[in-house]
Amino acid sequence: MTITQLHYVLAVAEHKNFTKAAQKVFVTQPTLSMQIQKLEEELDITIFDRTKKPIQLTEVGQKIVQQARNIVNESDRIKDIVDQQKGFIGGIFRLGVIPTIMPTLLPMFIGNFMKKFPKVKLKIEELHTEAIIEKLKEGHLDAAIAATPLQIEGIKENVLYYEPFVPYIPKEMDLHTNDKIDIDSLDINKILLLEDGHCFKDGIINLCKANREYDGDQLQLESGSFETLIKLANEGLGMTLLPYLHTLELKDSEKKNLKMFNDPVPAREVSLIYNRSELKMQIIEALRSTIASVVKGAITYQNVKIISPLNHKKDFQKN
Incomplete structure (x- = not known):
């Protein structure tokens, strides 16, 4: 059994097709195909059911x-240890x-990050939280920036900042x-929301649900962009809530429509999340410190109330 064979197995499991893998x-x-077959013969089992289209994992194959x-x-960790030892x-x-x-x-x-760390080759994907979690677990992402707390097994969360709802x-x-x-004056049914799949929408629903019952059928206007x-x-079709950083780039005429909440200000927690294997921690820490330094001057609110993006999570206060 070799690491290379395991890489091949993971590729087929992902693409469900030998050619694409x-x-x-x-x-x-x-x-x-030959290397995977050799592995199956060595283990005396069948990893993939080749009779199905697309190819499927057998029960033992899933394990x-x-x-x-x-x-x-863990094999990647060896190179990671060497890189950290060398300060690379x-x-x-x-x-x-x-x-x-x-x-x-x-x-x-x-x-700022690219100038400071020119040897890092960033590959950035815009993804919804659900896709991020899946890719982190499958090893297709090294880290992600998302709204938390998520508290998902195997995923670590490193808080970057708290961003108020405006x-x-x-x-x-x-x-x-x-x-x-x-907050008590908000009526969720009069708030224009992002479309399903955005955790910011879920946070707004959590923020308002204690005050008004959310009736999704009444929300006819949903969009993918702020x-x-x-x-x-x-156009007079309702109000909306924006993340604080988004309000900094509004036109002066639009900024006249911005209001602030009474303390504690509801906010979302934004974190760097990554696999518990903690690979490439030197880059993760470099990202964390760079982001924290630039956001520190942009968001100065202290008394905030963190609103979770998950329905079953309770919000808590950060002083």
């Missing part, structure tokens, strides 16, 4: 793939970022005249 690991399809991921991760910060680093964070946070730190209320709405907004929600609100 061979392309992924840069070998010919006959070579990949082998799970263990293969652990073994491959470089190589390919695959980072996932959720859509509601990508456009505002990335421009704030990416240039009400965007056009002058046509009654709450526009208020200097500050109470820009669209702002335009809809400007």
Whole structure:
């Protein structure tokens, strides 16, 4: 049994196709098939059911793939240990970022990070939280930036910052005249939301559900971008909530529609999340310190109330 054979098994398990898997690991399809067959013969089991389309893992194959991921991760750790011993910060680093964070946070730190760590080759993907978790577990991402707490087994969370929710209320709405907004005054059915799949939407629902019953059937206006929600609100179709960093780039005319919540200000927790194997920790720490340094000057709120993106999580206060 070899590490190379395990890499081939993981590739086929991912793509469910020998040809695509061979392309992924840069070998010919006959070579990949032969090596997997040799492994199956050595173990005297069948890892893949080749009679099904697409190819499926057998029951024992599922257990082998799970263990293969652990073994491959541990083998990668050897190089990681050497890199850390040498103080080397470089190589390919695959980072996932959720859509509601990508456009505002990335421009704030990416240039500084690349200048400071020129040997790191970042590969960044914009992904929803569900896809990020799946890719982290499968080893296709080294780390991600997402809203937390998630508390998922096998995934570690390193808090970067707390980002307040900011009400965007056009002058046509009654709450526009208020200097500050109470959470209790929000009606979830009058708030324009992002479409399903965005954890920021889930956080807003959690924020408001104690005050008004959420009736999804009433929400006819949902969008994939904050820009669209702002335009809809400007047309008098409702209010919305924005993450604080997004409000910094609004037009002056739009900033007049921004309000703040009374203390404690509801906020989302934004973290670097990564696999418990803690590979490439020197790069993860470099990212953490770079992001923390640039955000520290942008977000100065102290008394915030963290709203979880998960329905079953309780919010808590951070002073």
